[in-house]
Amino acid sequence: MSTIQQVAKAAGVSVATVSRVINNSDKVVEETRERVERVIHELNYSPNMMGRNLRRNATEIIMVLLPSISNPFYAQTVNGITAVARSNGFTVTVCNTLSDRKLERDFLNLLKFKLVDGAVLMSQEMDDSELEELGRLYPVVQCSEYIDAAGVPYVTIDNASAAYDAVSHLASLGHTRIGMISSKVNYYSAAQRQAGYLQALQDAGLEFESELIKFGDYGYGSGMKCAEQFMRMQNKPTAVFAISDPMAIGALKAFRQKGLKIPEDMAVVGFDNIRFSKMCEPELTTIAQPTYKMGCKTMELLLDRIEHKQDLPEKVIMEYELVIRGSTVAGS
Amino acid sequence: MSTIQQVAKAAGVSVATVSRVINNSDKVVEETRERVERVIHELNYSPNMMGRNLRRNATEIIMVLLPSISNPFYAQTVNGITAVARSNGFTVTVCNTLSDRKLERDFLNLLKFKLVDGAVLMSQEMDDSELEELGRLYPVVQCSEYIDAAGVPYVTIDNASAAYDAVSHLASLGHTRIGMISSKVNYYSAAQRQAGYLQALQDAGLEFESELIKFGDYGYGSGMKCAEQFMRMQNKPTAVFAISDPMAIGALKAFRQKGLKIPEDMAVVGFDNIRFSKMCEPELTTIAQPTYKMGCKTMELLLDRIEHKQDLPEKVIMEYELVIRGSTVAGS
DNA sequence: ATATTATGTGTAATCGATTACATTGCGGGG
DNA sequence: CCCCGCAATGTAATCGATTACACATAATAT
Numbered sequence: 219m220s221t222i223q224q225v226a227k228a229a230g231v232s233v234a235t236v237s238r239v240i241n242n243s244d245k246v247v248e249e250t251r252e253r254v255e256r257v258i259h260e261l262n263y264s265p266n267m268m269g270r271n272l273r274r275n276a277t278e279i280i281m282v283l284l285p286s287i288s289n290p291f292y293a294q295t296v297n298g299i300t301a302v303a304r305s306n307g308f309t310v311t312v313c314n315t316l317s318d319r320k321l322e323r324d325f326l327n328l329l330k331f332k333l334v335d336g337a338v339l340m341s342q343e344m345d346d347s348e349l350e351e352l353g354r355l356y357p358v359v360q361c362s363e364y365i366d367a368a369g370v371p372y373v374t375i376d377n378a379s380a381a382y383d384a385v386s387h388l389a390s391l392g393h394t395r396i397g398m399i400s401s402k403v404n405y406y407s408a409a410q411r412q413a414g415y416l417q418a419l420q421d422a423g424l425e426f427e428s429e430l431i432k433f434g435d436y437g438y439g440s441g442m443k444c445a446e447q448f449m450r451m452q453n454k455p456t457a458v459f460a461i462s463d464p465m466a467i468g469a470l471k472a473f474r475q476k477g478l479k480i481p482e483d484m485a486v487v488g489f490d491n492i493r494f495s496k497m498c499e500p501e502l503t504t505i506a507q508p509t510y511k512m513g514c515k516t517m518e519l520l521l522d523r524i525e526h527k528q529d530l531p532e533k534v535i536m537e538y539e540l541v542i543r544g545s546t547v548a549g550s
Numbered sequence: 551m552s553t554i555q556q557v558a559k560a561a562g563v564s565v566a567t568v569s570r571v572i573n574n575s576d577k578v579v580e581e582t583r584e585r586v587e588r589v590i591h592e593l594n595y596s597p598n599m600m601g602r603n604l605r606r607n608a609t610e611i612i613m614v615l616l617p618s619i620s621n622p623f624y625a626q627t628v629n630g631i632t633a634v635a636r637s638n639g640f641t642v643t644v645c646n647t648l649s650d651r652k653l654e655r656d657f658l659n660l661l662k663f664k665l666v667d668g669a670v671l672m673s674q675e676m677d678d679s680e681l682e683e684l685g686r687l688y689p690v691v692q693c694s695e696y697i698d699a700a701g702v703p704y705v706t707i708d709n710a711s712a713a714y715d716a717v718s719h720l721a722s723l724g725h726t727r728i729g730m731i732s733s734k735v736n737y738y739s740a741a742q743r744q745a746g747y748l749q750a751l752q753d754a755g756l757e758f759e760s761e762l763i764k765f766g767d768y769g770y771g772s773g774m775k776c777a778e779q780f781m782r783m784q785n786k787p788t789a790v791f792a793i794s795d796p797m798a799i800g801a802l803k804a805f806r807q808k809g810l811k812i813p814e815d816m817a818v819v820g821f822d823n824i825r826f827s828k829m830c831e832p833e834l835t836t837i838a839q840p841t842y843k844m845g846c847k848t849m850e851l852l853l854d855r856i857e858h859k860q861d862l863p864e865k866v867i868m869e870y871e872l873v874i875r876g877s878t879v880a881g882s
Numbered sequence: 883a884t885a886t887t888a889t890g891t892g893t894a895a896t897c898g899a900t901t902a903c904a905t906t907g908c909g910g911g912g
Numbered sequence: 913c914c915c916c917g918c919a920a921t922g923t924a925a926t927c928g929a930t931t932a933c934a935c936a937t938a939a940t941a942t
Contacts, residue, residue, distance in 0.1 A: 219664075222898065237901080238901095268603045272604050288622055288626070316632075328599075331598060438829055471831075474831070564892045566891070572929095
């Protein structure tokens with residue numbers, strides 16, 4: 219690997235001139251520029267970013283923290299983030315925290331250590347005060363999953379309202395006993411979705427009892443288990459709202475294995491509109507978040523922070539959509 | 551953000567001593583160490599990695615390049631890579647190339663620029679000679695998808711043999727007309743799987759014609775389209791082998807929409823054993839790769855390269871497994 | 883008592899870039 | 913012919929760490 223010094227010597231100029239050529243700044247007379255560029259090419263030189271970054275105190279890399287790349291929900295969001303980042307000269311790397319607090323901390327050290335310029339959090343394990351400090355010290359934006367209290371900006375949908383719409387949809391179809399599959403881990407979005415669910419039941423004049431909420435972990439397997447719990451109840455629900463598509467799909471599968479007809483005997487609504495939700499039998503009614511746009515918006519907020527703009531928006535609430543398919547309405 | 555100089559001044563020692571404390575190297579007398587550590591804590595100091603990396607010429611970060619984090623197949627492999635990396639003090643970041651050659655190049659610049667110590671390629675857009683050069687200059691290992699000619703080490707399964715087994719399984723069930731859903735992009739693995747398919751047909755004494763191979767893009771949608779093409783054929787196959795689970799699942803869906811019974815009227819085999827393959831109706835027969843172990847092995851090879859060990863293995867072929875489920879054998 | 887060694891700490895070079903400031907040379911106005 | 917100003921390039925400080933080497937002091941050997 220060649221350095222700027224070697225290039226300078228070989229081209230018979232100073233390192234300053236080489237640097238000027240690389241950054242095509244200032245004036246370099248055409249003849250010199252060509253000579254330097256030829257040498258750069260010959261030596262296959264590319265500037266060492268550690269040197270550059272140390273001097274500039276910036277890396278033009280941002281990182282996206284998410285609990286698991288295996289959850290298909292994240293892919294589109296990352297694409298949106300990447301699109302905006304690239305058009306502003308930034309590179310995006312994805313960091314898989316596996317919901318491990320220690321691993322998450324290791325990644326966030328990259329921020330502290332200045333190896334990345336900013337971070338998007340799509341989920342966090344840390345507590346409010348840690349997040350608050352993080353947001354105070356570094357450019358950080360939350361996307362989709364968030365903690366409100368911490369003063370860290372976020373982009374999200376109105377989870378309560380989305381859940382409300384999903385459950386109201388079930389109620390409007392005549393269901394009077396509606397279950398919910400939520401999550402044990404208390405994410406804020408899960409709490410909001412539960413609130414929306416309760417509100418919808420109340421507004422539809424339906425009764426609620428705690429047995430109607432089961433708890434999973436966002437994955438298929440837990441959806442199946444929750445469905446089995448519902449099946450064992452005396453007074454079974456005829457419809458279920460799950461806060462993730464994989465859980466909804468797992469539930470669908472379990473219900474069908476028990477011989478229930480979907481949506482006649484049991485209606486199911488999911489959340490996130492992952493691609494597979496159109497592949498299962500029947501197709502899944504679900505809440506679609508504008509994932510790509512959310513990613514774009516998130517990156518815009520982050521760029522503003524990195525550039526230290528003032529008076530920045532703290533919250534952006536995006537529109538969602540209830541996508542009605544065969545798991546709630548036959549033949550749609 | 552405080553620097554090592556500030557810490558040194560505040561503690562009344564030299565930067566060398568502070569550095570020794572941080573790296574707990576050499577001898578520092580207990581009293582000095584405590585004083586320095588107290589100051590470090592008070593100033594909330596953490597070493598600037600750009601300075602350190604510049605000096606050490608290493609970052610202890612490795613990157614994984616993959617075409618799309620939305621393909622669930624990659625998640626487990628990344629977990630394996632991460633496990634081994636972490637236990638060796640390395641951090642893993644995932645880079646989403648979107649199969650875009652330019653984006654891929656941008657990420658690989660991080661290698662050239664010394665911002666990462668090594669890379670795992672799970673798929674590449676570059677041609678053989680580029681890959682060959684990359685492998686010569688930097689620590690790089692291919693995983694799962696690979697180019698053999700380039701002399702870059704790789705970890706994989708025997709794709710031809712796996713496809714052979716899948717197709718032989720179909721033949722052994724009495725199918726005599728067996729289609730294949732392959733990919734337009736000519737990945738090496740796709741070519742090998744086609745070879746295995748052809749060999750299996752030949753060994754089973756079955757006829758082949760070019761119409762029996764359709765081409766998709768590894769996604770659900772393309773699987774559905776290929777299935778529709780099969781349905782329009784005069785002499786339809788009664789079984790189909792797809793080189794990715796999403797395509798197999800898409801095909802399954804399309805066949806069922808046309809009223810075919812699976813597996814009676816049409817048997818389907820996929821490839822990769824993604825989690826959804828157990829959630830679809832019926833469950834999908836597929837080839838399971840030992841993804842987690844492949845990730846571990848890949849990272850081991852990469853670590854060896856980073857540490858400049860000699861006489862390293864160039865190829866590691868792992869065992870796969872044909873998982874038989876309801877899409878080929880009823881009730882299994 | 884002196885020479886030798888070990889121990890702890892400091893000084894300054896170094897990694898590879900960027901960039902403020904200095905220098906050089908040249909053309910034009912007076 | 914001198915001086916000024918501008919354009920092109922060079923010199924050297926700087927970013928924040930690590931580390932070879934130097935040095936001072938104390939402990940030990942002779």
